[in-house]
Amino acid sequence: MKEAKILSIQVGLPKILNGAETTISTEKPWTTSIFKTVLCGPAWLGKLNLDGDAQADLTVHGGLHKAINVYPSEHYTYWKQELHLSEMPYGAFGENFTICGLLEDEVCIGDVFKVGGAVVQISQPRQPCWKIERRWGVKDFSLRIKQTGKTGWYFRVLKEGYVETGNAFALMGRPFPQWTVAMSYVIRRNRMTDVKTAQELAQCPALSPRWQENLISMK
Numbered sequence: 084m085k086e087a088k089i090l091s092i093q094v095g096l097p098k099i100l101n102g103a104e105t106t107i108s109t110e111k112p113w114t115t116s117i118f119k120t121v122l123c124g125p126a127w128l129g130k131l132n133l134d135g136d137a138q139a140d141l142t143v144h145g146g147l148h149k150a151i152n153v154y155p156s157e158h159y160t161y162w163k164q165e166l167h168l169s170e171m172p173y174g175a176f177g178e179n180f181t182i183c184g185l186l187e188d189e190v191c192i193g194d195v196f197k198v199g200g201a202v203v204q205i206s207q208p209r210q211p212c213w214k215i216e217r218r219w220g221v222k223d224f225s226l227r228i229k230q231t232g233k234t235g236w237y238f239r240v241l242k243e244g245y246v247e248t249g250n251a252f253a254l255m256g257r258p259f260p261q262w263t264v265a266m267s268y269v270i271r272r273n274r275m276t277d278v279k280t281a282q283e284l285a286q287c288p289a290l291s292p293r294w295q296e297n298l299i300s301m302k
Contacts, residue, residue: 087184200244
């Protein structure tokens with residue numbers, strides 16, 4: 084496996100914003116923590132999140148299985164060109180870890196990594212929501228992310244510890260090599276037409292409970 088490491092760490096707390104923070108200034112105030120601040124130096128990674136980080140809507144974000152939002156830096160060039168942006172800082176997708184060396188088709192559900200003093204495990208692909216659209220003023224942004232498969236993923240924390248920018252990811256285990264993050268996202272998207280494969284993925288014990296439920300739901 085090629086070298087993989089953290090390029091940047093971001094945290095943010097929920098706050099009420101108005102349209103001035105986006106390109107759509109006429110919209111109503113909203114509560115979000117998608118605007119993150121870059122951290123310098125070691126940060127404590129606990130079971131639920133990094134110190135200084137929290138989620139605005141705990142019904143769909145955060146929790147034990149979505150403690151850390153991860154996004155590959157390799158996708159940034161594509162999105163800057165796609166959105167015609169000259170600048171797009173790390174943390175633009177609301178991610179906690181901006182990383183390099185790992186992509187959605189190279190990592191699998193259940194992969195366990197040591198990073199800094201912590202141990203983390205991939206729990207599910209990311210399902211981007213409307214807030215990233217409002218953040219960038221692009222109404223179909225979440226759909227475009229889903230269509231490209233450049234979604235990123237979530238880590239659950241198996242062992243708490245300090246992490247910092249530059250820490251390398253050391254693969255400790257890959258119990259389910261058949262379920263890459265990229266494939267898992269496609270399976271979820273096609274769960275109505277390929278019920279058998281969706282049910283098989285739903286049996287993966289390392290997959291987050293919410294995704295297991297969604298894979299077998301007919302809604």
